[in-house]
Amino acid sequence: MxxxxxxxxxxxxxxxxxxxxxxxxxxxxxxxxxxxxxxxxxxxxxxxxxxxxxxxxxxxxxxxxxxxxxxxxxxxxxxxxxxxxxxxxxxxxxxxxxxxxxxxxxxxxxxxxxxxxxxxxxxxxxxxxxxxxxxxxxxxxxxxxxxxxxxxxxxxxxxxxxxxxxxxxxxxxxxxxxxxxxxxxxxxxxxxxxxxxxxxxxxxxxxxxxxxxxxxxxxxxxxxxxxxxxxxxxxxxxxxxxxxxxxxxxxxxxxxxxxxxxxxxxxxxxxxxxxxxAGNEAHMYGLYLLNGSTHADNHTLVDNREPNCFSNELYKGILDGSSTGVFSGKIYVRPQAQKTNAYQSNKNILLSDNASVNTKPQLEIFADDVKCSHGCTVGRLDEEALFYLRSRGIDAAQAKAMLLLAFANDVIDKINIESLREHIEDIIVNRLAVQTS
Known part of the structure; x- marks a missing residue:
């Protein structure tokens, strides 16, 4: 039933x-x-x-x-x-x-x-x-x-x-x-x-x-x-x-x-x-490497309830096929949370015309002595960087994979367990080799 x-x-x-x-x-x-x-x-x-x-x-x-x-x-x-x-x-x-x-x-x-x-x-x-x-x-x-x-x-x-x-x-x-x-x-x-x-x-x-x-x-x-x-x-x-x-x-x-x-x-x-x-510190990282019809939705929330807290957030997406990505990030700064430092960024690369992403970074600030920022980007691979690698004798598929891996490494490098980081790197390298060939 x-x-x-x-x-x-x-x-x-x-x-x-x-x-x-x-x-x-x-x-x-x-x-x-x-x-x-x-x-x-x-x-x-x-x-x-x-x-x-x-x-x-x-x-x-x-x-x-x-x-x-x-x-x-x-x-x-x-x-x-x-x-x-x-x-x-x-x-x-x-x-x-x-x-x-x-x-x-x-x-x-x-x-x-x-x-x-x-x-x-x-x-x-x-x-x-x-x-x-x-x-x-x-x-x-x-x-x-x-x-x-x-x-x-x-x-x-x-x-x-x-x-x-x-x-x-x-x-x-x-x-x-x-x-x-x-x-x-x-x-x-x-x-x-x-x-x-x-x-x-x-x-x-x-x-x-x-x-x-x-x-x-x-x-x-x-x-x-x-x-x-x-x-x-x-x-x-x-x-x-x-x-x-x-x-x-x-x-x-x-x-x-x-x-x-x-x-x-x-x-x-x-x-x-x-x-x-007061004085809490938090770092949040995310990577979504999507293909086929996979749908990934990341909702994040950082609630600053006390003063002198620090948070840094970076989520990155690579989307191919007919996959869909969603990012919705919220940062709250309560009235008593003075001296808050909070940063949020979401960056995406679309590899297919059928792939899509919806991104919505948000700040709600009720204190006046804070440093907060947010932003998002959605785009294609850098054609100039791709041309540079091609001009150095690197074929198109390998050049594309190299750029995508470099894009993802900002998040992968934040995995502090070495065996886990290497395991995820291997999965991603194999995926990119297939996708860009």
Whole structure:
């Protein structure tokens, strides 16, 4: 039965509320489900979804994933990122945390099912205080649907002063061999005072039917902590995603994010950074290298709520075939956020007459002592640079690939995990070699 049918969603929600006895989760889910019933799935009339017709996905016969299903070991091995044996690995299968497949190698790192964390006296109050805060900023029905069906989620805790040197790989695996699946992974990450963590999210689908991942990750960064976040989207053409990464800097801290979108179906990334303490610093980078009919929508938000914060944002797009790119970036500067420095830039190259991009950088400033700027560009390859390379004996295809790789390197170079950076570079070099030949 299609997920667009309200009776089906109501039935699944009622069953989940009956099965799960935790009062905190039941209350959070109930409020979210009421929001979902009021707002529904956004259409093109919703300004935030104007260029991404997510309502079309909800007409497909997806099934809400409830329990962990099996995944072939061979597929898991093929999906693993380079140097996975030297990383912490957390695995979701059809949106449900699978502890048996996960491997937490850093002893300081605490990883618990959300339900267990809420019943643990050590972490219960922390989870209650921070779970669901993203709903204060994202009020649409897609986000509410994820919160309505929190089940099989995970809580990640980094203790005070803990420096987690090994990267933390989060794999989202979808098994659609039997039927189309709507997976809704949920996670809460808390990085304590003077601690550090690097998270990498990766997505893979096995099966010929469609997958739809509707994910929410909430991250809390405490005083003097450091957080690096990387997202790699290189899934099959029948894989669709709506991902929300909501980062709150509750103490003076440092955040660094890179989102690389290479392949997939319809993809939407919400990346929010909420600066809740004076002196916060954040860097946001994104690259979307699109071909075929892939649709990638990057929505970013930086909310400067306190003074003396700094943010720098650069998103770049290379679009070929009949692909579509969307960039919508918002920077808020609250009245009390004096001395804010905030910069935002979106640059795009169109390689095909059928490719398109919609870009909308935005500033909303309510303070008078700030330095803020934004801008966007959409164009073709530099013909003069191409001519220069050709005049030096480089053939047209190689010259074109060299220029595109140079354009992308501004973002790729911001990936501080060497094995991941080299892996993404290899994918991009191979893609460009094929596209420009």
């Amino acid at each position: 299609a997920i667009s049918e309200s009776a089906y969603i109501q039935e699944k929600f009622s069953a989940l509320q009956t099965q799960q006895a935790d009062a905190v989760l039941n209350e959070i889910r109930l409020k979210a489900f009421e929001n979902f019933q009021v707002n529904g799935i956004p259409s093109y009339k919703n300004e935030e979804w104007r260029y991404t017709p997510v309502s079309q996905l909800f007409k497909k016969p997806f099934e809400l994933s409830e329990n962990t299903v099996s995944i072939e070991q061979q597929f898991l091995q093929q999906t693993r990122l380079p140097n996975s044996n030297e990383a912490n690995e957390l695995i979701f299968v059809n949106g449900v945390y699978d502890a048996s497949l996960s491997n937490i190698r850093s002893k300081e790192l605490v990883v618990l099912p959300l339900e267990k964390a809420l019943s643990d006296s050590t972490y219960a109050e922390l989870v209650k205080a921070h779970l669901g805060k993203s709903s204060l900023y994202i009020k649409d029905g897609v986000h509410a649907l994820n919160t309505s069906f929190i089940n099989g989620g995970v809580f990640v805790y980094v203790p005070k002063n803990a420096q987690i040197d090994l990267p933390f790989y989060v794999y989202h695996l979808c098994n659609t061999q039997k039927n189309p699946v709507l997976a809704q992974p949920r996670s809460l990450v808390y990085i304590s005072e003077s601690a550090s963590l690097k998270i990498v999210e990766h997505y893979a689908t096995i099966g010929n039917t469609d997958s739809f991942i509707n994910e929410v990750m909430e991250v809390v960064v405490a005083e003097n902590a450091q957080f690096e976040y990387y997202k790699l989207q290189a899934d099959v053409a029948n894989a669709n995603q709506v991902n929300t990464t909501h980062i709150r800097q509750i103490g003076k801290s440092f955040v660094h994010t890179v989102v690389a979108t290479l392949t997939g179906g319809m993809l939407r990334n919400n990346t929010n950074i909420i600066m809740e303490k």
